[in-house]
Amino acid sequence: MLAVVGPTATGKTALGVALAEAFEGEVISADSMQIYKGLDVGTAKVAPDETHGVPHHAVDILEPDELFSVADFVTLAGTLEADISARGRLPILVGGTGLYVQSFLYGVRFAAEKTPDGLREQLAAELAEKGPEAMYKELQAADPEAAAAIHPNNQVRVLRALEHFRATGKRLSEQKAQSLPPERPYRSLVLGLDFPDRTQLYRRIDLRVDKMLDAGLLDEAKLVYDHRQTYRTAAQAIGYKEFFPYFEGTAPLDACTEKLKQASRNYAKRQLTWFRHMDGVVWLDASAPDVTARAVQLTQEFLAKG
Incomplete structure (x- = not known):
């Protein structure tokens, strides 16, 4: 099992595709928002021309008004991993939702709990x-x-x-x-992407937001705003809620855009904190010209150990 993790805007999607091409792999998305249909721009889903024909799973499978828990993801990812492996291909977990990644790879057990009435x-x-x-x-x-x-x-x-x-x-x-098992259920290589120069990461995040706006993010955010009572998960997601004041006429678009950029930078910090606390992540410099070659080499060594 291979995984590519890290904060937003570090090139996880592209590296996942490159590794899938090199090792006959298939991608399992570990993103809590890409699971929803229709929310393409704000969740930065991989475009069809960017997949290079590599199958991507756990994307576009739920309506935006449906709920999806971490336990649901662990079950789904386990089914996908078994199917991909059974076909002789390499499962590659790619995403920035740390709780999804850690819960799946480390085998977190979820106890059923009943919420008291009321x-x-x-x-x-x-x-x-x-x-x-x-x-x-x-x-x-x-x-x-x-x-x-x-x-x-x-x-x-x-x-x-x-x-x-x-x-x-x-x-x-x-x-x-308490729910971590004594042994992890999957033998895995976890590659982490980061930029040593934090300002470079933040510039990439800002540029990404600008590109999203050009690609129709505002229309998508308006859809979420109009359905915010039922699209509850999306209505709380970074990329949409920042524009609600604009739709309500209480803030200009420029201010909401800057708020989104700041929220995205803060989210990247939290992602880094999460993944830095995960055991066994092999960190790569996302800005290095040979980052893909280095990832391929590490994967070859990992697979050779069987």
Whole structure:
């Protein structure tokens, strides 16, 4: 099993395709938003001409109003990995959703838990009364590690973490540590992409946002805004919610665009923090001219060990 991880705008998609071409592989997307149909621009889905004929799985399989959990991803990715391997091809996990990658590769077990009746509604009422800042502060007090991995504005994930804590009396981070098996289910090589010069990464992120706007991001964001009551996951996602004030007439487009760039840079920092804490990641300089050749060499050595 091969994986390509790292923050946004580091070239994970292109490297995944190159490795798939070199080793007869197929890509499994580890992106929590690319799973949804129609949200192509804001989620930076690989374009058909960029796949070079390499099959990409776990992309465009759900409607935007459907929910998809980490446990759902682990189940789906496991099925895909088994199918790809059975056909004699190399499964390549590619994406920046750290919780997906770690849960799948490290074999996190998800215990079934029943939410007490009325708890979810109670939390929603508290959110409406107190506001997102107060709810995030409560999460920081209850589970600092989980709070550090969640953006304060991601109300869905904040409420889920609080829901788990109130329902079980345990921290999400505590459950994750307890649910790790003694041995990982997959023998894997995990390649991480990063730019040693942080300003170079941020410039790439800013340029990417500009290109997304040229490609129709605003129309996509308006679609999410118009369906925000049912597209709840997308309505909380970076790339869409930043434009809601523009649609409401409370902020100019330039300000919303700059807000998206800043949010994307902050997200990249959180991604790096997550992947830097993962064991066994082999980091590559994404700006190096020979980054693909180096990745191919490492993969050859990994596969040769059988």
